[in-house]
Amino acid sequence: MSAQPAVRNSHSHDVDLKPAEGTVQPVSKYIEKFREFLSSKGLRMTRERSAVVEEIFSSHEHFDADQLERRMAQRRDARVSRSTVYRCLGQLQEAGLIRKVARQDDREIFEHDYGYPQHDHLICGQCGRLIEFHNDAINDVLQEIAQQHGFRMEGHRLEVQGLCDDCCQPPESRPKKLNLL
Amino acid sequence: MSAQPAVRNSHSHDVDLKPAEGTVQPVSKYIEKFREFLSSKGLRMTRERSAVVEEIFSSHEHFDADQLERRMAQRRDARVSRSTVYRCLGQLQEAGLIRKVARQDDREIFEHDYGYPQHDHLICGQCGRLIEFHNDAINDVLQEIAQQHGFRMEGHRLEVQGLCDDCCQPPESRPKKLNLL
């Protein structure tokens, strides 16, 4: 589709983890994965669904339903309604392609899940920035704790609240809310 | 239809951590703390507000706004409207007396924060049970990670998803759903 600018994303959202390997995976990989899932459920791949997957995996940004809807509105190949966006988000979660990662301003924030290393987030309460990090120790500790409680751990969600580097600066030089990705 | 397991959130939650010490703190301690906060903001302590604090700290259960509203309805000293419950919940969070701890069935779940040791939760996706645990290592790791990113950590929220002991059992021996209320 779009000529691959190897660029991450336009806006300044640091992604401190790199993609699984050096290069950006072709979007078709995810579409195929989704098609498999759909087919296993007796569902169909449609123009709308593949367009949504394409949009979501065209960059590694965090996003919410509203942002995705707006991004879809700008595409030429398929206009996708809000309902379909929401329905698709649910299915993509079921399929393991994306996951809810945090909650900001009363909205669920999603991110890529499939083919991306497990990680957690530092969330800036001032500017809303999400900083990814990965740490094996946390998983190990959780695994151990779960075991002690006879709990079968399936996953976790860890949000670290605080202030990012920029927002720690004195108020005068502090950037305004840049909540939109 | 949600893809979530169709389970209500249980009202009776196991608390695997004990209160700070053996005895239950007098509720007045919390009311006093709240009064301080209010006063520092030029706000007032009212019959409704103290009743809410009293209700919340009369037991160490997790709760959501709806449950709290119902509990308030049964009190003799003050009828408290839903609006006031919500407004009060917000202020109690600001005051550091309670905090949101998870999200279940589209509702925020709250718990005591002030005077209670820092901890996290195992959340059973089957029966909704919240199991508290405490582990210093996690905080240490997070503190270190935050520092590496120039992030000023203020707190965190860690939800471990999975299945609790009971719900791991084979269906035959599985206890009936913890019922609500």
Added chain:
DNA sequence: TTAACTGCAAACGTTTTGCAGGCGG
């Protein structure tokens, strides 16, 4: 063909808010 899909709009459930009257300090 036919069952799943879509957009639309209306419905939903939780939380927030505008308002007029009440009350704490």
Added chain:
DNA sequence: CCGCCTGCAAAACGTTTGCAGTTAA
């Protein structure tokens, strides 16, 4: 007395759903 506080009802919010026409397989 001032201005914060309350309950009420209605609004707002993200999200879900019923429906009738559309489309993938």
